[in-house]
Structures are given as C-alpha cells and as structure tokens.
Amino acid sequence: MKVYLDNAATTPIDPAVVEEMIPIMKEYFGNPSSSHAFGRQVRARLELSRRKVAAILNVTPGEIIFTSGGTEADNMAVRSTIEYFDVKHAITTDIEHHAVIDTLEEVCEKEEIKLSKVRLDEKGYVDMAHLEELLANNEKSFVSLMHANNEIGNMIDLEFVGSLCEKYGAIFHSDTVQTMAHYKFDFSKLKVHFAACSAHKFHGPKGIGFLYANKSLKIHSMITGGAQERGQRAGTENVYGIVGLAKAFEMATEHAEEHEKTVKELKYYMMDQLEARLPGVRYNGDPRGNSLYTVLNVSLPPTSKASMLLFNLDIMGIAVSGGSACSSGAAKPSHVLMGINSDPNRPAVRFSFSRFTTKEEIDYAVEKVVAFYS
Numbered sequence: 001m002k003v004y005l006d007n008a009a010t011t012p013i014d015p016a017v018v019e020e021m022i023p024i025m026k027e028y029f030g031n032p033s034s035s036h037a038f039g040r041q042v043r044a045r046l047e048l049s050r051r052k053v054a055a056i057l058n059v060t061p062g063e064i065i066f067t068s069g070g071t072e073a074d075n076m077a078v079r080s081t082i083e084y085f086d087v088k089h090a091i092t093t094d095i096e097h098h099a100v101i102d103t104l105e106e107v108c109e110k111e112e113i114k115l116s117k118v119r120l121d122e123k124g125y126v127d128m129a130h131l132e133e134l135l136a137n138n139e140k141s142f143v144s145l146m147h148a149n150n151e152i153g154n155m156i157d158l159e160f161v162g163s164l165c166e167k168y169g170a171i172f173h174s175d176t177v178q179t180m181a182h183y184k185f186d187f188s189k190l191k192v193h194f195a196a197c198s199a200h201k202f203h204g205p206k207g208i209g210f211l212y213a214n215k216s217l218k219i220h221s222m223i224t225g226g227a228q229e230r231g232q233r234a235g236t237e238n239v240y241g242i243v244g245l246a247k248a249f250e251m252a253t254e255h256a257e258e259h260e261k262t263v264k265e266l267k268y269y270m271m272d273q274l275e276a277r278l279p280g281v282r283y284n285g286d287p288r289g290n291s292l293y294t295v296l297n298v299s300l301p302p303t304s305k306a307s308m309l310l311f312n313l314d315i316m317g318i319a320v321s322g323g324s325a326c327s328s329g330a331a332k333p334s335h336v337l338m339g340i341n342s343d344p345n346r347p348a349v350r351f352s353f354s355r356f357t358t359k360e361e362i363d364y365a366v367e368k369v370v371a372f373y374s
Helices: 015-026 037-057 070-084 098-111 128-136 158-167 239-254 256-277 306-315 335-339 359-372
Strands: 064-067 089-092 114-117 141-144 171-174 194-198 209-213 295-299 321-323 348-352
Touching: 015 239, 037 064, 037 239, 064 070, 070 098, 070 141, 070 171, 070 194, 070 209, 089 098, 089 128, 098 114, 128 141, 128 158, 141 158, 158 171, 239 256, 256 295, 256 359, 306 348, 306 359
Parallel strands: 089 114, 089 141, 141 171, 171 194
Antiparallel strands: 064 209, 194 209, 295 348, 321 348
C-alpha cells in the first residue's frame, strides 16, 4: 500500500487542474507580451486568471503579482520592504520558513537594520505582548510572521496582528503559503500588506505562485530585464502554470469549509488512534488548539531505533516528513523544533493531510508506527 501523508511539502495535482492546463500548453503558445493576435489570446487567459484570484481575495487585479512560488513571493516582500521603504527595524520569529528568516538575516545585515525575534510560549505560539513591546520601543518596523507554521501548524490571528501593526505604523508581511486556498481571506479588510502563495500546496502545479501586495506599496522588481507584471517582476509569465493556479485556487476556496471539516476529522482521528495505541505519544505545537488542520507534528516516545523510523516508513510505502531538535537521525536539525525547545530525544514526524487523504491510509500509517515500537 502506498500512503502519501506529506501534503505540507506538496500536494498531488488535481486532474481537473491538469485538464485546464492542457489546452494552454497545446494551443495558447504566444508570448503574452506580444501585440499580435497570438500574444493577445494568451494575455487574455493570463489576465482572466489574475482577475479570478483577485476576486476570491477581494482585492484589485493589480495587487496580484505572479511569481515562481512562495519562496520568491516571500523574498519580494522582504527585500522590497527592507531596501526601499525606509524601515529601521524588522521583527520575526525563530520558527519562520527559511525563505523569510534567511532572507531577513541577510538583508538586515546588509542594510544595517536591527532584527528582533519575538518570543514564543511553551506551545510555540507567538507572544503577542512581546510583539507589541517590540513595536512600541522601536522605529518604523517591518513584521514578518507566518499565518500557520509549516512544521507544527500553529497559527496567528492575522486580524489582530494586522491591527497591531497598523497601530504602530508597521508594514506587515505574512507567509500564507500553508493557508492560502485552505481558508477564505478578505484582504480588503485585513491589515496585511503582503501575503505569499504557492499553487502546489493546494493541488495546483509546481513552479507558480503569487504575492499579494497591497496597492498602498509599490513593489520593486528583484529581477530586471523586462516590464512584465506591471514592471514588478521581469520575465515571460508561466501562463499554463498561472491558469492551473487559478483553477486550483477556485476549486479549493469554493469548498474550503467542507475540506476543512473533512480533513480536521481525519487529523483528530489519527491523534485518537495514536493516543489509544502508543503510550507516551505527544505533539509538537498545539494540534487541538489554533492549529492548521492539514498538519500534525507527532513527538514519538524515545527509542534507540529513532534514526531508522523514516527509512522504515518509506520502505512500508508511507511518505512523511521528519525532524529532530538535534542532528542525530536527521540530515539537519529542524530550526522550528529547536525554536520551541522540543525534546531532542523524541523522534518527530510530521503527518500532513489533504482532501484526497483517506481514513484507510491513516489506519495503515498508525498500524506501521505502532508496529515499529513493538
């Protein structure tokens, strides 16, 4: 049996999305920047896709900039803000995605900008009182906090953080890669300046995403050599990817509440099964609290066989991600688990689900994890 439980890394593309993309690859081959009929035909499909995404998020089409994915989108937001918007101070946490934390550390050092890290509580939640303290005691700030952590699933309240940033005149960026299309957003109401998206996290194609950039801020292109994306991202657009993104986005958001209910039930079912059959099991983060419904980071009991766990699961046909707060048994320690002081003696496994995940797959995975400890 083959069981895929690594959907936070990437999701299988929906067949309906493939069908939407095929005609673009076969027939719509013109360059969207060309003025002739072939180019205009492709430009029309590109802009229709942009309008679809913008309408779902309740923003203007000009606020959607197509990118190669979430990493590029995060980089655009971070680099543009630090380099062009007269920011004196940046705020983030130790458990952000590397696309954010590595980029911030680099540009803050280059631009001689102070970088602060918000404290986390014992469950890995951002300390909001400390965030306000940092905002109140520093000059104009840039805040980058992910909506949901990709490893442990903990979430922040975007509305609360956005209002806090507005109070202190800060620019707010959120890496929403794990939550975009899984939840419904109205960016006309949220006080968020930048948000990132990657299509392959919600059954769309890889290599395509977008940055939502509030119209109050003008993005400066990191890539020069062309006037595409309104001069904000040079390079011929990935049109079939964009069309696939729009289709996947449309399908996911149309049934967002239904998908959340179904997948959350599977997540809780897996927790119940693990707790009933594996004494001493714990979790990293707060999976029954304000947590991403697609992610479950399990802290398993200590074992001398820890280094073989992921290998054995893979042999049994189960695809998951692992992590450890120390380097033992992992190619590289997880900065997220280290950031929340996870017990380094307990092997950590991230199970992540999608609307295609079945109860039978959960049962099989639990059975094999329990058998590993037998």
